[in-house]
Amino acid sequence: MNLRKIVHGTWMAFCVFLLVSPALFFFIWMLSLSLKYEIDNGAYPPILIPERIAWKNYAGVFESNNFLLYFKNSIIVTGGATLLALMVGVPAGYGIARMRATKSAMVIMIARMTPGLSFLIPLFLLFQWLGLLGTLVPQILIHLVVTVPIVIWIMISYFETTPLELEEAAMIDGATRWQVFRNVALPIAKPGIVVAFILSVIFSWNNFVFGIVLASRETRTLPVAVYNMLSFEQVSWGPLAAAALIVTLPVLILTIVAQRQIIAGLTAGAVKGG
Amino acid sequence: MTAVSTPAVPASEEEARPHKGGHLKPSYWPFVLPALLVVGAVILFPWVFTIWMSLNEWRVGSDTSFVGLANYIRLATDMRFLESLWHTILYTVLSVVAPLILGTAAALAFNTKLPFRGLLRGIFVMPMMATPVAIALVWTMMFHPQLGVLNYLLSLVGIPPQAWVFHPASVIPSLVLVETWQWTPLVMLIVLGGLAAIPQEPYESAQIDGANAWQKFRYITLPMISPFLMVAVIIRTIDALKSFDIIYAITQGGPGTASETINLYLYSVAFAYYDVGYGSAIAVVFFLLIILLSLVLLHLRQRAAWSSGDGK
Amino acid sequence: MxxxxxxxxxxxxxxxxxxxxxxxxxxxxxxxxxxxxxxxxxxxxxxxxxxxxxxxxxxxxxxxxxxxxxxxxxxxxxxxxxxxxxxxxxxxxxxxxxxxxxxxxxxxxxxxxxxxxxxxxxxxxxxxxxxxxxxxxxxxxxxxxxxxxxxxxxxxxxxxxxxxxxxxxxxxxxxxxxxxxxxxxxxxxxxxxxxxxxxxxxxxxxxxxxxxxxxxxxxxxxxxxxxxxxxxxIGSPAMNFIKGNVGSNGFKAESGQTFPLAAAPAASDGRPMVYGIRPEHIRLTDEGVPVEVVVIEPTGSETQIIVRPAGERDKPVADHSSAITCVLKDRIAARPGDVIRIAPDPKSIHLFDESGRRV
Missing domain, CATH: 3.40.50.300 (P-loop containing nucleotide triphosphate hydrolases)
Structure with a gap:
């Protein structure tokens, strides 16, 4: 009996190790690449932990004068697109849930199915016509294609689960429609808003395809900037891996810190979304 | 309280007439309106405009002319498009099946009592949240035929070095490897949600009936999670069809056009050759393909949900 | 207000x-x-x-x-x-x-x-x-x-x-x-x-x-x-309803028994009616209607007994159609299967016509 438990435990531990190892190995290797000098990165057999740590890879990334600009661009685009999406998406999720118009959310589903590029062609022409290319505005607006559906989708499913009785009580207490939303529905929906915020930030931050078309030299976001390092500079692995890690680090930290919210958001959207 | 004040009653009755019915239910349109404007501008307008462009000869920087279905006819004979269609199908099928199997297995493992379960799940989920371009860069380094760590790992178990993304025959499976690595966690999360919804009693009852572990999986777990598996298949199919970042950042559709999917071809046509009319036609066909597949899968899901609801 | x-x-x-x-x-x-x-x-x-x-x-x-x-x-x-x-x-x-x-x-x-x-x-x-x-x-x-x-x-x-x-x-x-x-x-x-x-x-x-x-x-x-x-x-336990019709010397139940009435309502001869009596308005007397005890439920302060017309012993357990509930202030010595005699208080009787309205 006891032996069986030990065997079972060992087997489970092995399974989990097997499951987690690709992810774990990848990120450790990414870190290793970013901390090695070129000599060590070019060594065969590969070296995991170098004798000399190349902090200069990171210093180099920050010193390259445009990196901070791209960082700022990313924050403006992600921040702008997320805030705008919350401003229009949270009330919309509320309205759709209360009108029981969930069928209308099909538009959101279809938007999720549509390839990003097919939004890009007409909007690119529109922005060109409006003379907005060269500013961050087109990117903020086109990121709404990603963030607004996320926010609306999550908020619909969240507001559908909040009790209607509370809002009726508020109506009897003398609240107007807006006050019911502002003072009762919104505070209760705070956890849902947090989930929508996190997912919106992550997917906007990670977005690449809109940037490669719409961004000029001055308006690149981080993913585009990192990709351009690969294309135009003499490729050296250490600084490139360091830049890649810096770009994705905020997201990775968020994933670990807000794991519960992320999983709740993704599965709520997914399971209902089918 | 007794005497009826005469002016008040007619006034309120007059008030009663114009909004008969539906008056008390507050209208929620003001809440939806801003989103409607945004959705109209960035989602609905592009859809309509794309269809219009696809009916025109339209290049950036030159005059446009209406050509009807000419772009679509051109598509039907465009070998590069048909080739990209084949790449897309191959890529999608592989990128649905592999994560589905691995994700289900992972969900079964994570559904048990594990030490550090939360932390492990967090690590497991990281690939899907990480910035795709950043990941793609590191994978590119790992795929390197001479210096890459993957060939080194293979050599440890005696497998000869591979060309990975640098050879037409192995490029799509290699990209699928990245896609699988990245998206298996999503399947795992969805199936885990399904597993959490299964009550304990059927297992206990099956145990009393003498079922072994495999039989319990086959006759209880699998039927009960099948609706969730279908959801995973649908989402995975849509995402795999749309996959762009990983392929573009690692191979740009190469070597040659060996890994060019519809999405990459669309990108080239629209933003390398600036032939937006033809690009729009590709976008429309691509969009219809995705919708059609989704509808077929949704239909299958309804049947799956129905039969499992039936207790069969 | x-x-x-x-x-x-x-x-x-x-x-x-x-x-x-x-x-x-x-x-x-x-x-x-x-x-x-x-x-x-x-x-x-x-x-x-x-x-x-x-x-x-x-x-x-x-x-x-x-x-x-x-x-x-x-x-x-x-x-x-x-x-x-x-x-x-x-x-x-x-x-x-x-x-x-x-x-x-x-x-x-x-x-x-x-x-x-x-x-x-x-x-x-x-x-x-x-x-x-x-x-x-x-x-x-x-x-x-x-x-x-x-x-x-x-x-x-x-x-x-x-x-x-x-x-x-x-x-x-x-x-x-x-x-x-x-x-x-x-x-x-x-x-x-x-x-x-x-x-x-x-x-x-x-x-x-x-x-x-x-x-x-x-x-x-x-x-x-x-x-x-x-x-x-209204009322708990609920009022007993007995189907039958008004006869010359009381209410004739479908089971054949006769229950007392204070005064027969006018123009009711022979039409099917429902006789209602609350459980708390039934007493035990030697002159009452003979019934068989089915269940006895003592609650301490009172005793609730469920009875049915004698001779229906073989009816299914779930058939309550002829059961009568009585609530008694006293504790009683009867056991299930015993035959006892019950008497509804004639002043507390309710009569309802076919459509369910009070007569």
Whole structure:
């Protein structure tokens, strides 16, 4: 009996190790690449932990004068697109849930199915016509294609689960429609808003395809900037891996810190979304 | 309280007439309106405009002319498009099946009592949240035929070095490897949600009936999670069809056009050759393909949900 | 405070009629209970008075004002919900102050009124807590406090006690009644529990299938139920119904036995009728109708026995059609299977005709 438990435990531990190892190995290797000098990165057999740590890879990334600009661009685009999406998406999720118009959310589903590029062609022409290319505005607006559906989708499913009785009580207490939303529905929906915020930030931050078309030299976001390092500079692995890690680090930290919210958001959207 | 004040009653009755019915239910349109404007501008307008462009000869920087279905006819004979269609199908099928199997297995493992379960799940989920371009860069380094760590790992178990993304025959499976690595966690999360919804009693009852572990999986777990598996298949199919970042950042559709999917071809046509009319036609066909597949899968899901609801 | 007048009110959801013409007059300061089985329309009616549901037809007045199209916030009412509907993100004090805040009452007045309501309900020590930190009974009190603070024209209660355990329910029943006697605010209270209705109401309105079956004072309904539905609904254990017809020397049951009648109603000869007798109005006597004991349920203070006409021993257990329940003040020595003789009190007999109306 006891032996069986030990065997079972060992087997489970092995399974989990097997499951987690690709992810774990990848990120450790990414870190290793970013901390090695070129000599060590070019060594065969590969070296995991170098004798000399190349902090200069990171210093180099920050010193390259445009990196901070791209960082700022990313924050403006992600921040702008997320805030705008919350401003229009949270009330919309509320309205759709209360009108029981969930069928209308099909538009959101279809938007999720549509390839990003097919939004890009007409909007690119529109922005060109409006003379907005060269500013961050087109990117903020086109990121709404990603963030607004996320926010609306999550908020619909969240507001559908909040009790209607509370809002009726508020109506009897003398609240107007807006006050019911502002003072009762919104505070209760705070956890849902947090989930929508996190997912919106992550997917906007990670977005690449809109940037490669719409961004000029001055308006690149981080993913585009990192990709351009690969294309135009003499490729050296250490600084490139360091830049890649810096770009994705905020997201990775968020994933670990807000794991519960992320999983709740993704599965709520997914399971209902089918 | 007794005497009826005469002016008040007619006034309120007059008030009663114009909004008969539906008056008390507050209208929620003001809440939806801003989103409607945004959705109209960035989602609905592009859809309509794309269809219009696809009916025109339209290049950036030159005059446009209406050509009807000419772009679509051109598509039907465009070998590069048909080739990209084949790449897309191959890529999608592989990128649905592999994560589905691995994700289900992972969900079964994570559904048990594990030490550090939360932390492990967090690590497991990281690939899907990480910035795709950043990941793609590191994978590119790992795929390197001479210096890459993957060939080194293979050599440890005696497998000869591979060309990975640098050879037409192995490029799509290699990209699928990245896609699988990245998206298996999503399947795992969805199936885990399904597993959490299964009550304990059927297992206990099956145990009393003498079922072994495999039989319990086959006759209880699998039927009960099948609706969730279908959801995973649908989402995975849509995402795999749309996959762009990983392929573009690692191979740009190469070597040659060996890994060019519809999405990459669309990108080239629209933003390398600036032939937006033809690009729009590709976008429309691509969009219809995705919708059609989704509808077929949704239909299958309804049947799956129905039969499992039936207790069969 | 105000009277409430409900005139021929109707409600339909699509083609389904939930309320089919209801008229009720509620006096200023009266405590009225709407009671009925689930689905009878009582909650819908209450929600229409509150303004949470549209009125499909007829009219509702609060005081002299027709409120059909007045939104809830302007009706000057307060409502206590089944699940209390306390705002989870506000403290007890904030919950109670919310309606006054919305009205932009001065802070001094808000504090004073909240303090007074808290005093009345014994909530003083709980004012800074959040709803999740309260017990069921405390939440119930906060919900009432929220209503009191507004000093409304009408209180509405929607099954407020149904989430409490039995003991607490009895206690809260008394509290609500005492509160009403103190504040004398017009109150409309919905419940499915007829004991709640009997113990608390000035006037009971029995509803069934979207219509009012009967309304009146509790004992009036108990003593003179207008029809079979009310007779069966009010009183616990429920009234016994025996099918048969009126004969020359009493009521002839289908089982062949004869039950006593005080006076035969005119023009009833031979028509099928229902004979109703409450369990507590049956005595044991040597001259009574012979019946066989099926079950004896002593509760301590009284004894409940279920009997049926002798000679039906082989009927299925689930067939209650001819069973009669008796509640006796005394303990008895009989055992199941024994034959005893029962005698309904002729003065407490109710007769109903074929259509179920009282004769």
């Amino acid at each position: 105000a009277s409430v007048t409900i005139r021929d009110v109707r409600k339909s959801f699509g083609a389904v009629d939930i309320i089919k013409g209801v008229s009720i007059d509620i006096q200023d300061g009266e405590f009225v209970i709407l009671v009925g089985p689930s689905g009878c329309g009582k909650s819908t009616l209450l929600r229409m008075i509150a303004g949470l549901e549209d009125i499909s037809g007829g009219e509702i007045r609060i005081g002299s004002r027709v409120v059909n199209n007045v939104p809830p916030k302007d009706r000057d009412i307060a409502m206590v919900f089944q699940n209390y509907a306390l705002y989870p993100h506000m403290t007890v004090a904030q919950n109670m102050a919310f309606s006054l805040k919305l009205k932009r009452s001065p802070q001094g007045e808000i504090d004073e009124r909240v303090a007074r309501a808290a005093e009345i309900l014994g909530l003083k020590p709980l004012l800074e807590r959040f709803p999740r930190q309260l017990s069921g009974g405390q939440r119930q009190r906060v919900a009432m406090g929220r209503a009191i603070v507004r000093d409304p024209q009408v209180f509405l209660f929607d099954e407020p006690l149904s989430n409490l355990d039995a003991k607490l329910r009895v206690a809260m029943r008394a509290e609500i009644k005492a509160l009403h006697q103190r504040l004398k605010t017009t109150t409309i209270y919905v419940t499915h529990d007829q004991i709640e209705a009997m113990t608390m109401a000035d006037k009971i309105v029995v509803m069934h299938d979207g219509i009012v079956e009967q309304m009146g004072a509790p004992l009036e309904l108990y003593d003179r139920p207008a029809n079979l539905f009310v007779a069966g609904f």
